[in-house]
Amino acid sequence: MHEATDSPDTLGPPTGPVPRAGPGPGAGLITLPPLVDQHSHGTVDGELGIGSFETHLAAAAGSGAAPAGTTFFDSWTGLAVRRWCPPLLGMEPHCAPVSYLARRRELGAYRSARLLLRGAGIGTFLLESGARDGLSTPDELATAADGAVHEVIRLEPLAEQVADTSGTVDAFIGNTAEALYAAAQHATAFAMGIAFCDELPPDPREVRRAAARWLALTVRPARDR
Template sequence: MDHHVHGALKDDVSQSVFETLITESDRAIPAWMSQFDSQVGFAIRRWCAPVLGLPRHAAAAEYMKARASLGTDEVNRRLLSGAGVGHFLVETGYRGDEILNPEQMGQSAGQRASEVVRLEAVAESIVESGVTAKSFPERYVQALANATTHAVGVKSIIAYRWGFDFEPARPAKVAVIEAARNWLEAFANGGPLKVEDPVLLRFFLWAGVDRGLPIQLHTGYGDPDLRLDRCNPLLLTPWIKLIEPASVDIMLLHCYPYHREAGYLAQVFPHVYFDVGLGVNYTGVQSEQILAESLELTPFSKLLFSSDAWGPAELHYLGSALWRQGMTNVLQRWVDAGDWSEDDAIRVVNMIATENATRVYKLAGGRS
């Protein structure tokens, strides 16, 4: 079960565009370099090329030629179904018009797919449809309830918009209204729709707590729109403590290079879980080390699998392939050394791959 993922591309793309989609950088790629000359690029040529009918390590130009010949629909079908993921939990808040929605993801993969709703996207949708500052708090809560009727969780990108060094307490309603007024006035005067006010971002988080669904939080590594030093999950500790009585589970996503810190939080707080999804794809063959480090402190019932793939279906496939290979290599060493039994290794793999997410998102009850 891929507990945090985005849709695969809808349309064909050129090699130049494809290369911009296999990096977290949002800057233009210099003419003298290729993103294929990176861990993720080498991993695509190693793992995905055979799925498209090519030999392992096929040249990048040959790979892209085969990709174009097959077409995006067939590439998606092969890679999504080949990933061996039985259930995708799809977060739909980022550039949704360019990617498959949850239903289309399920159809392409031949598997189940459920939706995770981005908290900030709900706010932006009601601003676009028209709202007053005074009515904003109530409108947001209602819009969130409507948007999550069939969702299995919510997600916040406060790490991108502000960072984790925010005031943890629930903001007062008057402060939310004032922040909404400033945002609405700025938007009416040509300002960005993107919400960056820390009061509003905290309000969304607390509304998510009130909704009661698991809350996913982007943590650590990402594009230059964030400040990585302000995305250390340890900065969330005061807020994590405040919401503990609400019994709402917090899902720390990706976490690299703070996966050890995330493992500590998952160990000491019953309602904190984490994954190393994005870090696995982008570290390629070195992801085995990250997977081993993710197993250091955390109880194995608190660790989940995700790919965080967005766009090229290669990233959906790689998230699974690299995780399987890395976990196999790490656990086999421990079994061979006599430190773990084979039965325990298999049991832990099943927990991380499927069982933990099934429990946390209450999927055994049929929510989808």
């Protein structure tokens, strides 16, 4: 059910006073500054049905299937979405998922994204570049969220692009250094998928051997097709 008292456009972000428990002066209210999302992706373009929406919830939950008798709307992420997102679109918290998605379709993808992003209280996004198609660009995200967006360069796609134009190990290493230097002129940070690193630089000979193996596995088979 839609709330009749407030238009969604009048619902402000939670960067002002918000509830806080505890005794003393000012009890019940705290003031939050704009937040920084340190690992962002673009928003999904277009409308989402309940199945595709659950696919994104499943990715956030990191599991392949919801427990028996539940859906991913019952996961921690799903419960958070149901609690905090519907009020930003003028609905009651924990409304039925189908009603929430219907409201998103009623408002349209862009307006819904704008209301949700601006209502999240995030002022700065560190946006990972090189993401899959169908997501908003840094400029589109900044406009919709009315915030600042800083690019984080993913190293794996960068290395793949360099490898496509590098026929030898020497060329690959040299071109990678140039690509990193060029990217560093506008990127805020670099990111990669390695979960653990001992923080020690590898031996240059090890780098060359690894580059040779990787080029043999990725570049040459692609050129043979």
